[in-house]
Amino acid sequence: MRTREMVRTALLFGIVGGVFGFVYFLVFYFLDIKLFDDFQSLDFFIPLVFIALAIYYFRNGPAQRQMPFGQGLAVGLLTNALASAVVGFSIWGFLGFMDPDYLPESIEWQSSRMNQKVERLEGELKEAKNDAERKEKREEIKTIEGHISALKTTTPYMIAQDKQVKYFMIGTLFSIFLAFVYRRRKVDEVTN
Numbered sequence: 001m002r003t004r005e006m007v008r009t010a011l012l013f014g015i016v017g018g019v020f021g022f023v024y025f026l027v028f029y030f031l032d033i034k035l036f037d038d039f040q041s042l043d044f045f046i047p048l049v050f051i052a053l054a055i056y057y058f059r060n061g062p063a064q065r066q067m068p069f070g071q072g073l074a075v076g077l078l079t080n081a082l083a084s085a086v087v088g089f090s091i092w093g094f095l096g097f098m099d100p101d102y103l104p105e106s107i108e109w110q111s112s113r114m115n116q117k118v119e120r121l122e123g124e125l126k127e128a129k130n131d132a133e134r135k136e137k138r139e140e141i142k143t144i145e146g147h148i149s150a151l152k153t154t155t156p157y158m159i160a161q162d163k164q165v166k167y168f169m170i171g172t173l174f175s176i177f178l179a180f181v182y183r184r185r186k187v188d189e190v191t192n
Contacts, residue, residue, distance in 0.1 A: 002071065005058065005061070006074055009057055009061070010078035013079045014078060014081065014086070015083075015086055017049070017051070017079065017086075018083040018084070018087045018090070021043055021087035021163075022086065022094075029099075034106040034109045035110075036106055036109070036110040043163075047167045047170070048171065048174050050079060050083055051076045054076065055067075055182055058071070058072070059072065067182060068183060072183055073175055075175075075179075080168060080171030080172060080174075080175055083171070085164065087164065088161065088163050091156070091159060091160045091163055092157055096156040103159065107152060110151060114148050115148070118148075121137050121144070124137055125138065125141070
């Protein structure tokens with residue numbers, strides 16, 4: 001019976017959390033904020049909220065029983081896995097089929113930002129006073145140029161996989177933490 005409740009809770013919060021993650025992506029899309037903008041990376045908070053809600057609901061839901069660490073961890077991990085999968089597949093489908101031009105536009109936008117940084121560093125390289133400064137600037141330019149060439153080979157699958165891995169890793173650590181925090185309840189807390 002408790003296993004069914006765990007799965008049901010994780011399904012509910014995992015799917016809803018994944019949908020919210022995709023909606024977060026769509027809001028930036030409709031605001032014409034490019035894929036590699038700094039604000040896009042704040043989306044990792046969404047699964048954390050739904051993991052916390054799932055574990056809290058499971059512990060304080062209709063049954064209101066003590067929750068061992070393992071049960072809390074299972075709810076958190078399953079919620080996390082579902083949210084990660086929903087977000088990843090949704091973004092992959094959107095970038096691959098709904099608007100295939102959005103990713104190349106975002107890559108071009110990010111590449112131009114990086115090229116501006118390279119131009120600035122080349123100007124600083126000309127003004128460098130010693131060999132150590134010049135060497136440091138050359139290495140930084142080489143690193144950025146490597147990032148630009150890697151960026152140009154990015155596919156929708158890579159973006160989706162990046163989101164899934166980021167969600168899953170952060171969510172796993174958060175699930176362990178929350179399962180530990182919520183692992184026990186006092187008997188008098190249940191009766192009130």
